[in-house]
Amino acid sequence: MIIQQTSCKQCGICCTKGGPALHGADIDLLRQGSIPRKNLITIRKGEFAYNPVAEMVQATQSEIVKLKGSGGDWTCCYYDPESQGCSIYDNRPLACVILQCWNPDATLALVEKDLLSRLDIVSGDKFLVKLITEYELACPLPDCEKLSIDLQNNSESMIANLEDLVNRDLQFRNNVVAGSDTVLDEEMFLFGRPLFQIVQSFGLLVSQYENRLRLKMKKL
Ligand code: SF4
Ligand code: SF4
Structure with missing residues (x-):
């Protein structure tokens, strides 16, 4: 019998697939210093990146600022492999809050929407x-x-x-x-x-x- 997933199993797999993009709702996390700029990486407009809506790698339509990976890996820099948890759980970005791997509708609706740019962040x-x-x-x-x-x-x-x-x-x-x-x-x-x-x-x-x-x- 196949059991349908209906809640987060806290396996941490989503955190190993790359840090989330930042959106307008995340600006206070940056201003308050919960997420310092040294832990961010920018994907410039036009750079190739995986688009989960199109399910392919393509040129980005907007600049994307996201959380860095750890070392040479894609795993989010805030992922703690020992506890398989998020080290900034209470201050995690919007994209992480809404993520439900068993129901990706909300995540897909957010792709390339209301993204924070570098100039928004350093204004x-x-x-x-x-x-x-x-x-x-x-x-x-x-x-x-x-x-x-x-x-x-x-x-x-x-x-x-x-x-x-x-x-x-x-x-x-x-x-x-x-x-x-x-x-x-x-x-x-x-x-x-x-x-x-x-x-x-x-x-x-x-x-x-x-x-x-x-x-x-x-x-x-
Ligand atoms: S959202 Fe899914 S992949 Fe991410 S921790 Fe929860 S169960 Fe694991
Ligand atoms: S911020 Fe936390 S929840 Fe979001 S990808 Fe990184 S480790 Fe996972």
Whole structure:
């Protein structure tokens, strides 16, 4: 006999599949310091991510700020494997509060709705607003959908342009991180993943030669 699940078994499996995105209702958790910015990561608008509504990886339509994973893993940084529980249970984000793995309707209804952006979170902090704005101007995210198609043609000029952008992205980060411990702690929130990490998912190999990152297509 199949027993239908009707409540949370507190197995913690949902917490191992990635930290939740943050929504408008979560802003006080950030303002009160229950969730510090160093525990956040930004997925920039247009970056590839899994969309549970479409059930596929696709370019995001909006910027998504979410809780970081732990170490090199997707598991939410607030998941405690020993107790299989949430270490910020009373202050967990909305997406965790409404999650019912046996009935995903509420979760699916929240996908890409009322998302908090970096500028929502740092509003009032002129230095960080300026920093994020300058970063987006200096190091825009390339069109990931176009890139994934065009790179199949292995165009040398396209890879050279992308190499310039990857190096500019790294240089910008190094410059600002060197001048501020806060920026160092919050780099993944302020700027998202470095471009040299993102391009590797498009089949590009990254190597370093004389202080410059080099890109080339992986051989099939
Ligand atoms: S919502 Fe589901 S996956 Fe998450 S802890 Fe509860 S039973 Fe486990
Ligand atoms: S905040 Fe807590 S409930 Fe939400 S994914 Fe992380 S560990 Fe799980």
